[in-house]
Amino acid sequence: MSKLYIPQGYKPILDLRETELGIQRIKDFFQQNLSAELRLRRVTAPLFVLQGTGLNDDLNGVERAVSFPIKDLQDKKAEVVHSLAKWKRTMLADYDIPVGYGLYTDMNAIRSDEELDNVHSLYVDQWDWEMSISKEMRNIDYLKKVVTRIYSVLKRTEYLVYERYPQLKPVLPEDIHFITSQELLDMYPTLSAKEREDKIAKQYGAVFVMGIGGDLTNGEPHDGRAPDYDDWTTPTPDGHKGLNGDILVWNEVLGRAFELSSMGIRVDKEALLKQLKLANKEERKELYFHKRLLNDELPLSIGGGIGQSRLCMFYLRKAHIGEIQASIWPEDMIKTCKENNIPLI
Numbered sequence: 001m002s003k004l005y006i007p008q009g010y011k012p013i014l015d016l017r018e019t020e021l022g023i024q025r026i027k028d029f030f031q032q033n034l035s036a037e038l039r040l041r042r043v044t045a046p047l048f049v050l051q052g053t054g055l056n057d058d059l060n061g062v063e064r065a066v067s068f069p070i071k072d073l074q075d076k077k078a079e080v081v082h083s084l085a086k087w088k089r090t091m092l093a094d095y096d097i098p099v100g101y102g103l104y105t106d107m108n109a110i111r112s113d114e115e116l117d118n119v120h121s122l123y124v125d126q127w128d129w130e131m132s133i134s135k136e137m138r139n140i141d142y143l144k145k146v147v148t149r150i151y152s153v154l155k156r157t158e159y160l161v162y163e164r165y166p167q168l169k170p171v172l173p174e175d176i177h178f179i180t181s182q183e184l185l186d187m188y189p190t191l192s193a194k195e196r197e198d199k200i201a202k203q204y205g206a207v208f209v210m211g212i213g214g215d216l217t218n219g220e221p222h223d224g225r226a227p228d229y230d231d232w233t234t235p236t237p238d239g240h241k242g243l244n245g246d247i248l249v250w251n252e253v254l255g256r257a258f259e260l261s262s263m264g265i266r267v268d269k270e271a272l273l274k275q276l277k278l279a280n281k282e283e284r285k286e287l288y289f290h291k292r293l294l295n296d297e298l299p300l301s302i303g304g305g306i307g308q309s310r311l312c313m314f315y316l317r318k319a320h321i322g323e324i325q326a327s328i329w330p331e332d333m334i335k336t337c338k339e340n341n342i343p344l345i
Helices: 016-038 085-092 142-165 181-187 194-206 269-278 282-285 288-294 308-315 331-339
Strands: 041-043 047-051 069-070 076-080 102-110 121-132 177-180 206-210 244-251 257-264 301-307
Touching: 016 041, 016 102, 016 121, 016 142, 016 308, 069 244, 085 102, 085 121, 085 288, 085 301, 102 301, 142 206, 142 244, 142 257, 142 301, 142 308, 177 181, 177 194, 181 194, 181 206, 194 206, 194 244, 194 257, 257 308, 269 288, 269 308, 282 288, 301 308
Parallel strands: 041 102, 177 206
Antiparallel strands: 047 076, 069 076, 102 121, 121 301, 206 244, 244 257, 257 301
8 A cells, every 4th residue: 555646636538438448459550550550460368377487577586376286187286477578489480480470469468566556557468579579689779679660659659549539638758868877877867767767757758768687886786677588788879788778757646767678688598597697596597588598599689568457547547457457455545545536457
C-alpha cells in the first residue's frame, strides 16, 4: 500500500465497457503494426519452461519463479516464465529466421515477487519480440534506428485511439529523445535513478535511456539487468557502455516517467562471458541456452518486451494497471482504489 499513488481528483475518462473495447482495439492494431514495421512473424509462446535450462528470464537474479513438478517427467520441475528474453533467441535459430527478420509472441507471465503498485502486477502481459541481425548491425546506430521504428508504431497507435476517443488527445512528441544513463547521472548527480527518469521524461515526453546494467561513475547501475541477454558492457564510439535501454514516456496521470519497453542488442559470446563474470554467474555456462550461444548455435539478435497492459493504461489515461487487467491485489489497495474512483477489474 505504501507505493499506491492516488491522482488528485481522478476520474476514468472511459467507462468499463469502452475501456474493454479500447483495450481490444489497441492490442490488435499495435501488434499488427509492430509486426509489419519490424518484419516479425508471430509464434506461439510457452507459459512455462523446464527448470535448469537457462531459458527463463532471471530479471534481477533474486525473484523466485513459480514452479511445479511434472508427474510424467519423474517430477522434473517446470517454471512459469518471467519473460521470454532468452527463449526467443533459440526460436530464431530453430525457425531459421534470416537476418533482418524476426518473431514476436503474445507473452503471459507470473511474477510472484513483484511489489504491487499502480504499474506492477503479479500478472505480466507483453509482446516479446526478437530479430536476427548481422555482426555489422551490432552498434548503437542500429539500436537507435530500431527504437525510432518502434516509436513510430507507438505514435500511430496513439492516433488510432484519438480517432475513436477524441477526448483522449495525443500527447507523444514528434520524436523520441536519446540519452545515456551516464549522461543522465551527470545532469542530475544528486537524484536517484527513478528521479532522474522522471526529470528527463517530463522534459522530452518520450525518451530512450541507453546503457542499463553496468556500473556508472557513482559505482551503481542505473537499473538491474540479467547478464545473459542484453549487452550492457560493449563500449560504443561515443564513449558509453551498453547496447540496450528503456523506452520511457511521461505519464501525466501518475506524474512520473512510465516505462513501456525494455530492449537491446543481445550478448555475443564475448559479452556473455564478460557479463557472467561480472555478475558472478559463470556456472550458467553449463546451461542449455548458454551452451548453444557459446557453441555458435544461436544468431546474433536484437529484441525486447513491450508491456501490453501498460500500453493500454497509458493510451486510455488509467491510474492503475488493475483498470486494464484482472489480477490479485491487497484488500486495502482494492478498498482505497474504490474510494478514489479507481475501479479495479
